[in-house]
Amino acid sequence: MKIKLVIVTYRDAYQWAIRQTEGSEANYQELSSQISMAPTDLETLAISEGDMIRLSDSMGAIVMKVKADANCPPGVGFVPVSSYINKLTEYDPVKAQLPNFKRIEVIAEVVEA
Amino acid sequence: MSYKNLVCTGCSCLCDDIGVEQEGDVITRVENACRKGAAFIYAHNINERRNPPCLVKGERGDLTEALDTATQLLRQAKKPLIFGLDNSTLEAQARAIELSRTLGATIDDCSSFCQxxxxxxxxxxxxxxxxxxxxxxxxxxxxxxxxxxxxxxxxxxxxxxxxxxxxxxxxxxxxxxxxxxxxxxxxxxxxxxxxxxxxxxxxxxxxxxxxxxxxxxxxxxxxxxxxxxxxxxxxxxxxxxxxxxxxxxxxxxxxxxxxxxxxxxxxxMACHTNMRGLNHLLYQQTGHVNKISFANGISHGPQFSFLEQVRNQEADCILIVGTDPYSSLPASLAKNLNRGISLITLDPYITPTSMHSTVVFGGAISGIEAGGRVVRMDGTEVTLSPIKETDRPSDEEIISRLLEGV
Amino acid sequence: MTQERINPLQIYQLLPCTDCKACGCETCLAFAFELISREKTLADCPDLQKEEFSSSMELLKEYFGEELEEADIAESGHLIKQEKCVGCGDCIMVCSLGRRSRVRPRGEMPAFTESVSVLQVIDGIIHVVNPYRCKRKADPPEYCRACAMRCPFGALELVR
Incomplete structure (x- = not known):
């Protein structure tokens, strides 16, 4: 099962603070690899909170842990900004003047255990 | 020792009511700063995260040697680029603008893809x-x-x-x-x-x-x-x-x-400490806030943005001051930084960028170890009063000496 | 139960509601109050440990978290969830004492110079520094909840 998602990155104070004191260690990676998604999208993918999904676009693919967020609109995923999600972001001046940090179009699919 | 009214340089709010207690060389208590500010102030205690004062091709060197290598790289470069400076003081930024004038370099900062x-x-x-x-x-x-x-x-x-x-x-x-x-x-x-x-x-x-x-x-x-x-x-x-x-x-x-x-x-809502400072300085001198080239007089345009310069692999030597493009740029773009571009980095902390650089200066941290003036997000100037003495050179000092060398 | 602030009735609905008195409380509702004031713990309810209440237990555990030490609750009844606090300082500013502690040097933005308020941000997290200045400890006590109500992160709870 695959669905299309638009990912919006945001600033997370806890993650930022951990980056300062611990660098890119385990805690930082854990906080950076969480995606908040609408419960209806979770149903479509037949997954539950804590499962892993694979996000891919023309730039590459990464795996993220799913968090359900009832206030998240369907088709949208929210991810804290970090170098991890930057594997998917792109800068193409034909499409936009700025990199697509706030609008990353990806395909999400379930990762088999 | 305890200090009052330290300016926190964690973000561009520049809160100037921070209380700090210091035992010997270590900060033990931070008052009034938020979680981000406190983490920022504590981070400089952690030696494992700091760059040594000078690194040349991964080896520890002395300042003169590092400055010589950096000057040589900048002099040899056909299209040098200066990027960052958002966490440096106005004084350091002014010197960097002078340096790019002398070199005929392009200068840009994070504001070209920020505010x-x-x-x-x-x-x-x-x-x-x-x-x-x-x-x-x-x-x-x-x-x-x-x-x-x-x-x-x-x-x-x-x-x-x-x-x-x-x-x-x-x-x-x-x-x-x-x-x-x-x-x-x-x-x-x-x-x-x-x-x-x-x-x-x-x-x-x-x-x-x-x-x-x-x-x-x-x-x-x-x-x-x-x-x-x-x-x-x-x-x-x-x-x-x-x-x-x-x-x-x-x-x-x-x-x-x-x-x-x-x-x-x-x-x-500017993110970096002194992003607005560099914008103000460049505006006073050139009429534009970023994306400036001093190669033929003063020219401005989207082609001089850091993103474009890296995407088209225009620049052949980049002086990066206090920022980490390897982490903050799209990875597809950051890859271009590996392709035969020599990087000179000024960063107090070890970052992916400093790890890929030919010369690294682990300078003093503005606000804690180095003084100067910075511009808050609303355009007001704030004076930093450092609380720690350090033998690490400040950004201003390093850039001034690079300027002398060039 | 991801809701930031919880009331005793919401807790009560998750309890067995048998009023068995095994915990030492007269009713399950009384037990809910004591859970919130941290005078009782989830382990005090024998029925709750049973398989049939496992889903309730999960939600309750999520809310109450790890077991607390008495010292975690300040004299003034503040319970601070350190992992949630970002140190924004809104709680200091909504407190009438906190507002008074502001001074304005050089006609600039206010600065907190003295820790005369009940709460202060230390090391990026809110701490109770003067519990006896809190209105809740005055005579007669005033049951002000301004700081807990205004915490955007639900990091501050008034349990007593």
């Missing part, structure tokens, strides 16, 4: 702005595309909403695509879908002009009409939704002024 356009519009007078103390008169605060509780935690409590004894409490509102800590506490929170900001602005314009449009745009206009002096804090969310083109937003501000008779002010 540079807003600052430029404020400096040219196309967007009205005000300083934090003037917010006393404000009666409506709208955070558009930003969640201050995570980006600038003390923005609401110390600068915008709580500090003033206003006759009537100001209204608090936000326009955001996410459900945030701020939107949950605002009575009027406007939720948009990603990329819908442009539609929302157009709809507000039609509501004002023709009295028809989206329901939420109507509510927004009603909110504005009740206010005398509203403020919009422009977050990165809005900048990115508008793709850095604020002409529509300007039209909105003008329409609100001309038809509703409401004077509105804008403050950018």
């Amino acid at each position: 540079g356009t807003v600052v430029e519009n404020i400096l040219t007078g196309t967007l009205p702005s005000c300083s934090f103390p003037q917010l006393k008169e404000a009666d409506l605060l709208v955070y558009w595309g930003s969640n201050p509780y995570h980006s600038h935690p003390r923005h609401i409590s110390r600068f915008a909403y709580y500090p003033f004894e206003r006759a009537k409490p100001a209204g608090l509102s936000c326009v955001d695509v996410r459900d945030t800590e701020l939107s949950r506490r605002c009575r009027h929170a406007f939720r948009l879908l990603p990329g819908e900001d442009r539609d929302f602005i157009i709809s507000i314009l039609t509501v004002i002009k023709e009295d028809s449009g989206r329901e939420d745009a109507r509510a927004f206009v009603e909110l504005l009409k009740k206010s005398q002096f509203p403020i919009i804090f422009v977050g990165l969310g809005l900048t990115y939704a508008l793709d850095g083109d604020f002409s529509l937003f300007q039209q909105l501000i003008e329409t609100i002024k001309n038809i509703l008779g409401i004077g509105l002010a804008v403050i950018p």
Whole structure:
């Protein structure tokens, strides 16, 4: 099962603070690899909170842990900004003047255990 | 030793009421700073995270040797580029501009993909702005595309909403695509879908002009009409939704002024400590806030943005000051930095960028170990008073010596 | 139960509601109050440990978290969830004492110079520094909840 998602990155104070004191260690990676998604999208993918999904676009693919967020609109995923999600972001001046940090179009699919 | 009134350089709020206690060389207590600020101040204690004062090709060297190598690289470069400086003081930035003039280099900072356009519009007078103390008169605060509780935690409590004894409490509102800590506490929170900001602005314009449009745009206009002096804090969310083109937003501000008779002010939610400082300096000297080339006189244009320079592999030697493009740029673009470009990095901390650099200067941290002046997000100048003595050179010192060498 | 603030009735609905008195409380509702004031713990209810209440237990555990030490609750009744606090300082500013502690040197933005308020941000997290200045400890006590109500992160709870 695959669905299309638009990912919006945001600033997370806890993650930022951990980056300062611990660098890119385990805690930082854990906080950076969480995606908040609408419960209806979770149903479509037949997954539950804590499962892993694979996000891919023309730039590459990464795996993220799913968090359900009832206030998240369907088709949208929210991810804290970090170098991890930057594997998917792109800068193409034909499409936009700025990199697509706030609008990353990806395909999400379930990762088999 | 305890110190009062330290300026926190963790973000561009530049809170100047931080108390610090220090035992020997180690900071043991930080008062009043938020979680981000405290983490920032504590981080400099952690030696494993710091770069040694000088690294040449991965080996520890002395300052003269590192300066020589760096000068040589800059001199040999056909198209040198200076990038960053957002965490350096105004003094260091002034020297860096001088250095790029001497080298005929291109100079750019993170503001070219951050809040540079807003600052430029404020400096040219196309967007009205005000300083934090003037917010006393404000009666409506709208955070558009930003969640201050995570980006600038003390923005609401110390600068915008709580500090003033206003006759009537100001209204608090936000326009955001996410459900945030701020939107949950605002009575009027406007939720948009990603990329819908442009539609929302157009709809507000039609509501004002023709009295028809989206329901939420109507509510927004009603909110504005009740206010005398509203403020919009422009977050990165809005900048990115508008793709850095604020002409529509300007039209909105003008329409609100001309038809509703409401004077509105804008403050950018700048992220980096002194991003606005470099914008101010470059504007004074060249008439533009970023993306400047000194190769043939002064030229400005999108082709001189760091993103374009890296994408087209134009620059052959980059002096990176206090920023980490390997982490903050799209990975597809950061890859280009590996392709035969020599990197000289000034960064107190070990970052992916410093690990890939030919020469690394682990300088002093502005605000804690080095003094100077910086510009707050509202355009006010703040003087830093360092609390620690260090033998590490400051950014200003390193850049000055590079300038002498070149 | 991801809601930031919880009331005793919401807790009560998750309890067995048998009023068995095994915990030492007269009713399950009384037990809910004591859970919130942290005078009782989830382990005090024998029925709750049973399989049939496992889903309730999960939600309750999520809310109450790890077991607390008495010292975690300040004299003034403040319980601070350190992992949630971002140190924004809103709680200081909504407190009438906190507002008074602001001074304005050089006509600039206010600064917190003395820790005369009940709460202060230390090391990026809110701490109770003067519990006896809190209105809740005055005579007669005033049951003000301004700081807990205004915490955007639900990091501050008034349990007593």
